[in-house]
Amino acid sequence: MKKTIISFALMLFAISASAQFTARKFVLKNSTDGQSELTCYLPKKPTGRAVVDCPGGGYSHLAMDHEGHQWAEYFNKQGIAYFVLKYRMPKGDRNIPLSDAYQAMRTVRDSAEVWHINKNDVGIMGFSAGGHLASSVSTHAEEAVRPNFSILFYPVISMDERITHKGSCVNFLGEERKTNAKLVEEWSNDKAVRPQVTPRVILLMSSDDKVVPPVTNGVAYYTAMNKAGNECTLHIYPSGGHGWGFRNTAQGFRYHVQMLDDLTTWLQHF
Secondary structure, eight states: HHHHHHHHHHHHHHHHHHHEEEEEEEEEEESSOOOOOOEEEESSOSSOOOEEOOOTTTTSSSOOTTGGGHHHHHHHTTEEEEEEEEOOOOTTTTTHHHHHHHHHHHHHHHHHTTTTTTTTTTEEEEHHHHHHHHHHHHHHHHHEEEEEESESOOOOOOOOOOSSSSSHHHHHHGGGGTTOOOHHHOOGGGGGEEEEEEEEEEEEEETTSSSSOTTTHHHHHHHHHHTOOOEEEEEEEESOOOOOOOGGGGGGTTTTHHHHHHHHHTTEEE
């Protein structure tokens, strides 16, 4: 009984803390079939900036909490509107999650005036496979839905399954990847970076990530951005593995506070 009371009290505290900075929270349908959703967290003191988040999960499922909703207070506290995208799984059809991400960007920009958002200050964030989706939008999208900045955590960048997370490749490209080398190259987003077009980016990852190798993914994207003359920032932490998201030291990621400081400093830079 005592444990139940404590748990309930902690839950109420978390809700109260979040409410300090969040003016409104609501959910919008993001696809005609209703399976894709956009959870919206609007801050009490908006600065005009917004971030659309793509949680990870290997394009097979979504880590909606520590790579999604748990970030809401962090962004709203800074006056940044925050949107968590529940995108549909591709099952070999890459256009499904891509269309969901494009629609989310379109919704935020179309609603910019009523939500007190600057449509020229809308970023995209992604984790792991969600980082691949976010970087795909950053490199492939037309201007109307292209983000103004990107935040990529331990992202899948390459679609060459020999040097990246194989499951993400299989799920995103399907069987066609086996016979279409051009398709693999097209959606290996380090090869799609364009000078003065691909938006500025911050990349954050751990050097001991065994799931998505940093050198052939996140670092490769950073290298391509740097070579193109685009603004880019890279933070590699000594340990942490893969998939830490918003997990703190007690939950296994000892660089949580440093990571938040690094991200906050970057966000305040422009």
